[in-house]
């Protein structure tokens with residue numbers, strides 16, 4: 001297939017582009033490189049530098065089609081920032097995304113694989129979280145993605161747009177070639193590994209009084225390559241599915257403390273850490289049920305937490321400063 005991958009220079013998008021290219025798909029990446037890196041884009045896929053909300057960039061991107069599908073991963077995705085600057089999140093994740101989808105419609109592209117998020121659920125009423133769990137986001141990031149999901153339900157009904165939306169839980173880990181690199185890092189595992197290596201100050205553990213066994217937040221970490229694989233499975237099934245929403249998680253929750261312990265156990269070195277206040281917008285527990293993706297896509301995550309940690313560390317050792325451009 002010929003695919004347009006937005007955000008294909010970013011962490012998850014570049015791994016989707018990598019696996020898609022390896023599987024024989026032809027990939028064009030659209031990325032404005034504000035958060036992404038040129039070096040993350042796989043050899044053999046074309047990069048168009050531009051924003052999803054920019055009509056000129058969209059015209060250029062779609063002129064390099066026709067595309068069989070769009071994989072839309074470009075987004076603002078920092079939960080805490082979304083609580084202080086919601087305008088950015090609604091602009092990019094909702095308004096600009098709709099501009100992209102309008103361009104798809106104008107160019108007759110009828111398949112969309114969307115990256116959505118576990119943050120659309122808010123504080124879970126029960127775990128593991130199934131896809132029909134009520135969605136009540138507690139941050140503007142989750143709300144912006146939920147609003148886009150809602151639009152897509154209507155677009156499917158009115159325009160027949162076929163959509164598979166993936167609600168990612170916590171993407172982590174690396175392939176041999178691509179890993180987690182941000183100009184401003186906020187995520188647990190890369191910060192913990194850098195703290196362990198002495199490249200950053202001790203990790204600040206946000207919150208010790210959550211209603212969890214050890215008081216720190218529980219998350220469901222899923223390997224980025226497992227996430228990317230689900231996108232390729234979605235391409236095979238999207239015409240039959242029509243409109244579908246899938247959690248992508250490992251179905252296992254680890255607290256922040258347990259992740260730091262797993263790093264120490266797996267890599268043989270302690271992560272220096274210190275207690276810190278809660279971070280705004282963090283739900284206490286997010287753990288997926290992945291039963292639907294298993295049943296309908298035949299998807300099964302392959303890597304557990306230790307493999308995630310090892311892969312992230314191997315990549316980090318080869319790229320101690322991440323991508324440079």
Ligand code: UFG
Nearest residue numbers: 077117118119169170186187188191204205206217256286
């Ligand atoms: N954490 C710390 N210290 C840090 C960084 C993180 O204690 O320095 C904690 C957070 O409070 C949270 C956990 O580690 O409890 C994981 O935090 P991340 O920032 O790595 O990830 P989030 O759970 O906040 O968010 C990620 C993605 C979102 C997605 C969400 C869904 O970034 O896009 O997972 O589970 F919506």
